[in-house]
Amino acid sequence: MNPYQYRAPPVGIELVPRPLKMRLTVRSLSGNSGSHGRHGTLSQLLGVSTGIFLGFILTAAIRHLMLKPHMCLSLRNVPIYDDKNDAYRIIGFDISKDTHNSAKNLLFVGVMTADKYLDTRAKAVYETWGKQLPGKIAFFSSETSTTNVDIPLIRLRGVDDSYPPQKKSFMMIKYMAEHFADHFEFFMRADDDIYVRPDKLELFLRSVNSTKAHFIGQAGKGNQEEFGHLSLKMDENFCMGGPGVIMSRSTLLQVAPHVRDCLKNLWSTHEDVEVGRCVRKYAKVPCTWSYEMQSILYHNSSGTEAFTGPLKQREVHRAITLHPIKNHTHLYRLHSYIQGLNIRSSEAELVHFVRELTKTSEEAGLPVPHLDNPSSGIYLNHLGTDVTLQKWVADSEEEVLYWDFVSKAAFQPGSANPRHKPTSGMTEGLADVIRDVMEIINRAEP
Numbered sequence: 001m002n003p004y005q006y007r008a009p010p011v012g013i014e015l016v017p018r019p020l021k022m023r024l025t026v027r028s029l030s031g032n033s034g035s036h037g038r039h040g041t042l043s044q045l046l047g048v049s050t051g052i053f054l055g056f057i058l059t060a061a062i063r064h065l066m067l068k069p070h071m072c073l074s075l076r077n078v079p080i081y082d083d084k085n086d087a088y089r090i091i092g093f094d095i096s097k098d099t100h101n102s103a104k105n106l107l108f109v110g111v112m113t114a115d116k117y118l119d120t121r122a123k124a125v126y127e128t129w130g131k132q133l134p135g136k137i138a139f140f141s142s143e144t145s146t147t148n149v150d151i152p153l154i155r156l157r158g159v160d161d162s163y164p165p166q167k168k169s170f171m172m173i174k175y176m177a178e179h180f181a182d183h184f185e186f187f188m189r190a191d192d193d194i195y196v197r198p199d200k201l202e203l204f205l206r207s208v209n210s211t212k213a214h215f216i217g218q219a220g221k222g223n224q225e226e227f228g229h230l231s232l233k234m235d236e237n238f239c240m241g242g243p244g245v246i247m248s249r250s251t252l253l254q255v256a257p258h259v260r261d262c263l264k265n266l267w268s269t270h271e272d273v274e275v276g277r278c279v280r281k282y283a284k285v286p287c288t289w290s291y292e293m294q295s296i297l298y299h300n301s302s303g304t305e306a307f308t309g310p311l312k313q314r315e316v317h318r319a320i321t322l323h324p325i326k327n328h329t330h331l332y333r334l335h336s337y338i339q340g341l342n343i344r345s346s347e348a349e350l351v352h353f354v355r356e357l358t359k360t361s362e363e364a365g366l367p368v369p370h371l372d373n374p375s376s377g378i379y380l381n382h383l384g385t386d387v388t389l390q391k392w393v394a395d396s397e398e399e400v401l402y403w404d405f406v407s408k409a410a411f412q413p414g415s416a417n418p419r420h421k422p423t424s425g426m427t428e429g430l431a432d433v434i435r436d437v438m439e440i441i442n443r444a445e446p
């Protein structure tokens with residue numbers, strides 16, 4: 001038999017009475033009664049046994065009564081949502097409006113988390129990228145999870161926070177299929193230590209035909225020690241769980257009816273390997289074999305150190321998902337950095353639009369529209385000026401703009417030391433410009 005096979009932990013052990021103990025008690029009592037007369041012994045024995053029997057029933061009844069209110073209480077503390085409307089309410093999905101709104105139903109993200117991370121990682125995820133998705137997000141945790149934090153939390157029935165989270169993962173797939181399959185095109189399984197760039201993910205997913213069965217992720221075959229121990233054939237792979245795994249609706253619907261089978265036939269302790277096996281068996285798709293995936297779904301192997309240092313790196317700029325961010329404080333830091341990038345690219349887009357507007361207006365012989373609004377501090381019209389080094393002509397010598405010259409040394413008139421080493425600000429600025437230009441050159445424009 002497979003030693004890793006999942007076994008559900010026994011539930012409600014305290015409530016099971018123990019008849020064995022009682023039988024022992026009876027025997028020792030009847031042994032004591034040996035010194036009395038025959039008649040006495042029999043009636044005494046009868047009396048004693050009846051007494052014990054009644055006592056047992058009474059105790060059991062009292063225990064039952066005493067335990068019952070507790071049980072009710074704990075059940076009330078832990079509502080399990082099986083009803084679809086409850087599920088929609090938790091994730092904030094309005095079935096009458098959102099179902100046919102592709103900005104709101106492209107993607108559903110299921111984040112696997114545990115009770116101890118609800119107040120930290122889950123909260124951080126929900127407060128950063130979780131709210132910007134072209135769809136909805138929910139956090140899947142154990143049946144007994146509790147939190148005061150306001151997050152869309154789904155407690156999976158019969159699931160605990162043990163590791164590896166195979167049962168949690170499969171039950172999440174089942175839950176997503178049963179409750180949300182009709183309303184979203186793609187379903188993502190994410191960890192709670194991941195950062196997702198929703199705008200980039202949306203662009204990517206919109207280029208994929210969601211009617212087909214897809215299993216999108218960073219394909220893996222196990223590392224060197226695991227190789228050969230995962231029961232994978234040469235041409236078989238799985239999607240590595242960490243940086244995120246995305247299924248199309250079709251994949252989800254083909255896999256979900258069989259999750260119990262898959263849970264009964266585990267071949268390894270790796271949750272992502274088993275999900276991969278299940279998807280391959282029932283949806284008949286492998287994980288996407290694509291070299292690019294390792295930069296799109298980026299996993300940094302420095303463990304707890306990842307994303308705690310400088311973020312201005314090509315990998316961070318290019319990725320759609322970033323993993324792992326073990327300390328949730330750093331998720332906020334990463335978020336603010338990424339927001340900065342987004343603001344910069346929005347600014348660039350704005351300049352581009354204003355230039356386009358000015359140019360087309362001039363070509364059409366129309367006046368350039370007034371975009372400035374001084375009372376709100378908005379000045380946009382000057383952005384439409386042609387990009388040229390001679391756009392402004394000085395009238396007098398004082399007005400002449402001077403340029404800094406930067407090569408190995410920087411030459412700056414006006415500074416106390418006109419020839420000096422380029423400052424760190426200059427170096428970084430130049431590196432930024434070079435990277436941006438390289439990105440523009442390398443971007444595959446259709």
Ligand SMILES: *[C@@H]1O[C@H](CO)[C@@H](O)[C@H](O)[C@H]1NC(C)=O
Binds near residue numbers: 209210211212
């Ligand atoms: C998407 O895939 C489905 C099923 O294979 C196919 O019928 C449909 O034409 C595809 N749509 C596009 C836009 O390619």
Ligand SMILES: *[C@@H]1O[C@H](CO)[C@@H](O)[C@H](O)[C@H]1NC(C)=O
Binds near residue numbers: 310
């Ligand atoms: C990723 O890992 C490498 C080496 O392990 C490290 O040098 C780099 O700074 C890390 N990147 C981020 C963004 O943390």
Ligand SMILES: *[C@@H]1O[C@H](CO)[C@@H](O)[C@H](O)[C@H]1NC(C)=O
Binds near residue numbers: 329
């Ligand atoms: C997480 O990072 C913050 C900021 O660097 C630090 O203050 C905090 O101690 C870290 N928490 C843990 C658990 O390492």
